[in-house]
Amino acid sequence: MSKDYPVPSGYLERETEVKKSRFIARVCPVGSRDEVRERVAEAHRDYPDARHVCWGYQIGRPGSAAEAAMNDDGEPSGTAGKPILNVIQHKDMGDVLVIVVRYFGGIKLGAGGLVRAYAGAAESVLSEVGRVVQQTRVQAHVELDFADEQPLRHWCDGHEGAVESIEYGAQVRALVSVPEARQHELSAFCESQKLDYRFET
Known part of the structure; x- marks a missing residue:
């Protein structure tokens, strides 16, 4: 999927303690609701054996996310999922899930204390996770002879391109993706090699 907004670069987990309750926050990059469930x-x-596993996520561009949801998992309504999601929404990051696992330590925190604890746990992990921006990519269907496959792969290696799929028949059919900014370079390469190509619109 094409993205030109920051997403988490990977998993990270951080633990905080509030009045003997342990809060374990985990951030994961996600691309779909199924992935969130997993x-x-x-x-x-x-x-x-954790008492609560609460979470919040948003998928899509920050500020206009295609999808966002949260879950309090048994904590009083609005004291867990909502503060987690609020922190995510202030971080200018998309395709992100934050899960906060709580082990109850015997001391009740009250609604305000829970909000602060869950928001703090989410903040601890989101402020440390790396970010990557994947540029918007375009795809081209390229028809070529067997002899042209290696030069095409070589060109892709040097120009942030990727051969997404390849089919062998009378001719070789390749699906190639490149960052949008390099679309004209791919066109120029195909024309110089006399390859048939068309970009997906």
């Missing part, structure tokens, strides 16, 4: 199920498996 990651939440994974957290339940990793921490099977």
Whole structure:
């Protein structure tokens, strides 16, 4: 999928303690609701005896996310998922899930204390996770002879391109993706090699 906004560069986990309660925050890059479900199920498996596994996520461009949701997992309504999601929304990051696992330490925190604790846990992990910006990419269908495949792959290696798929028939059909900014360079290469190509619109 094409992206030109910051997304988390990978997983990160951080633990904080508030009045003997342990809060374990985990950030994951996600691209779909199914992936969110898988990651939440994974957290339940990793921490099977935790009292609460709360989460918030947004998918898509920050500020106009295609999808966002949250879950308090048994904490009083609005004291866990909402503060996690609020922190995510202030971080200018898309395709991000934050899960906060809580082990109750015997001292009640009250609604305000819970909001602060969950927001703090989300902040601790989001302020440390790396960010990557994946540029918007365009795809081209290229028809070529067998002899042209290696030069095409070589060109892609030097120009941030990728051969997404390849089919062998009477001719070789390749699906190539490049950053949008290099679209004209791919056109010039194909024309210089006399290759048939068309960009997906």
